[in-house]
């Protein structure tokens with residue numbers, strides 16, 4: 347039985363890209379469109395009945411096929427076409443595990459191992475200081491979240507080339523180096539733009555558009571006492587809105603707070619260790635205080 351899937355709608359991050367690689371291997375060549383989870387709340391998320399939607403909130407209109415692993419505010423309807431498992435380390439890994447007995451996906455085993463690690467935030471200090479091939483691809487994808495042509499190129503390459511061959515492509519290497527340089531520039535400004543509030547490192551980049559947003563893992567290295575990082579910046583897509591990024595330091599002792607659920611209280615969502623929400627500028631201080639308190643109360 348072939349499902350009437352005509353298009354893939356996926357997340358712009360590395361997991362979303364790998365979801366598209368999996369769906370191509372299962373359903374053949376398809377068009378790919380990209381969205382951010384945030385688009386759902388801002389009403390910029392629309393799906394066709396023939397879309398396969400992956401690693402994103404469930405579209406209000408429904409879709410042909412759905413896979414996700416985020417804790418959801420919206421309940422996903424009961425259907426054999428809709429798959430949600432919040433215990434999965436990555437959405438691409440989830441698609442792989444559900445389909446590997448019916449399709450030959452064996453060549454993707456090394457890729458899936460890496461996307462499971464990256465999407466569940468399992469980074470060693472060495473992964474950050476000396477990024478390997480998959481980390482390089484994942485960092486290159488952060489360079490420009492609107493460069494959909496580059497994302498489609500990566501999806502194509504990962505279907506037939508090895509991880510190493512894909513990572514060594516000149517465009518991947520250029521974007522990787524540029525992003526690393528921007529991270530370095532961000533880190534040079536991290537101290538003046540940030541403050542510690544208890545266990546939380548608050549990095550406020552509002553009205554500092556010229557600064558890159560930076561990698562939270564580099565912040566954990568530089569501020570080892572910070573159990574959480576809270577990054578705030580203006581929403582480049584919506585006037586009068588700010589975006590908050592909530593992160594848990596993976597190298598400090600574990601606590602039970604679920605950042606995805608904490609962000610959900612403020613209209614956002616995400617994973618246990620990394621999440622985000624978009625809020626109105628006039629609500630910024632109040633939401634900030636609530637999130638910082640929840641983080642400092644965490645045990």
Ligand SMILES: [Mn+2]
Pocket residue numbers: 361362401415436437465
């Ligand atoms: Mn994911």
